[in-house]
Amino acid sequence: RKEVEQDPGPFNVPEGATVAFNCTYSNSASQSFFWYRQDCRKEPKLLMSVYSSGNEDGRFTAQLNRASQYISLLIRDSKLSDSATYLCVVPAEGGGADGLTFGKGTHLIIQP
Amino acid sequence: DAGVIQSPRHEVTEMGQEVTLRCKPISGHDYLFWYRQTMMRGLELLIYFNNNVPIDDSGMPEDRFSAKMPNASFSTLKIQPSEPRDSAVYFCANSGNTGELFFGEGSRLTVL
Numbered sequence: 686r687k688e689v690e691q692d693p694g695p696f697n698v699p700e701g702a703t704v705a706f707n708c709t710y711s712n713s714a715s716q717s718f719f720w721y722r723q724d725c726r727k728e729p730k731l732l733m734s735v736y737s738s739g740n741e742d743g744r745f746t747a748q749l750n751r752a753s754q755y756i757s758l759l760i761r762d763s764k765l766s767d768s769a770t771y772l773c774v775v776p777a778e779g780g781g782a783d784g785l786t787f788g789k790g791t792h793l794i795i796q797p
Numbered sequence: 798d799a800g801v802i803q804s805p806r807h808e809v810t811e812m813g814q815e816v817t818l819r820c821k822p823i824s825g826h827d828y829l830f831w832y833r834q835t836m837m838r839g840l841e842l843l844i845y846f847n848n849n850v851p852i853d854d855s856g857m858p859e860d861r862f863s864a865k866m867p868n869a870s871f872s873t874l875k876i877q878p879s880e881p882r883d884s885a886v887y888f889c890a891n892s893g894n895t896g897e898l899f900f901g902e903g904s905r906l907t908v909l
Contacts, residue, residue: 717896728888728900729840772840776896785898789839 688712689775691788698763699796705759706791708773718756719774720747723790729772733758760793768795801901803889809907815877818904820889821870826899828892831864831874834903835885846872879908 690709698704710718717736721729733740735756739748746759760767770790777784802821810816822829830845844854846866854864861880866872876883886903 719897721898728902729898730900731897734897785842787840 688786689773689788691771691773691791693789694792694794696791696793697796698793700763700765702763703759703761704763704793705757706771706793707755707757708775708788708791709753709755710773710775710786711754712775712777712786713751713754715775715777717776718747718749719776719785720756720758721772721774721787723770723772725769729787732771763795765795765797768793801889801891801899803887803901803904805904806902807905807907809909810879811909812880813878814908815875816879816883816906816908818874818887818889818906820872820874820901822872822889822891823893823899824870826891826893829866829872830888830890830892830898831872832888832890832900833885834888840888843874876906879906881908884908 688711696704719734720732722732723729733742733745733747735747735749744761748757758771770792772790773788775786801823804819827848831843832840833843834840841856843856844864845852849866849869862876864874884907886905888903889901890898892898
């Protein structure tokens with residue numbers, strides 16, 4: 686299994702719909718995880734951190750399934766401004782920023 | 798704080814030329830990372846520093862690549878000689894105690 690694997694998409698979703706995508710990881714020792722958002726021709730920015738079983742922030746919910754080694758990102762009531770690439774980030778066992786592995790990202794397009 | 802500042806934003810050069818990318822990190826953030834992003838390979842860590850000291854340069858592709866951090870407020874990534882396959886977006890990123898990565902806007906390099 687690749688270290689961090691994501692479906693590249695694109696996911697084409699109508700505005701207002703709910704969309705979810707997963708990220709699988711190979712390092713079973715990883716404790717915390719992150720979702721970064723990257724807009725077209727921009728830099729990645731932290732969207733959410735995922736500890737223990739999951740995290741919720743407004744319309745965004747991130748969940749962690751340790752047994753199956755995947756994390757998911759769910760977006761409810763999607764907005765046009767949610768169109769971006771979502772990068773799954775998995776740290777090494779130590780958990781610091783020095784051991785992060787980025788997935789290649791899932792491209793999301795919200796359509797009016 | 799203005800965040801991580803990178804220059805140049807765009808550079809087009811010819812094969813064989815020397816390229817120098819610059820980064821001014823966020824004050825007080827101990828870790829500095831250089832990443833490269835391409836469509837094919839995604840975000841790849843090239844090298845990172847902790848308190849100005851290079852810690853891991855295993856991601857540097859070849860001897861043509863070198864990076865320095867002479868002080869806490871400045872870092873450079875140099876490619877000499879450049880090749881077309883070096884074309885990519887190069888990001889400088891900072892991290893403090895939280896583990897969150899703060900990226901600069903990137904330097905888009907095209908080698909003809």
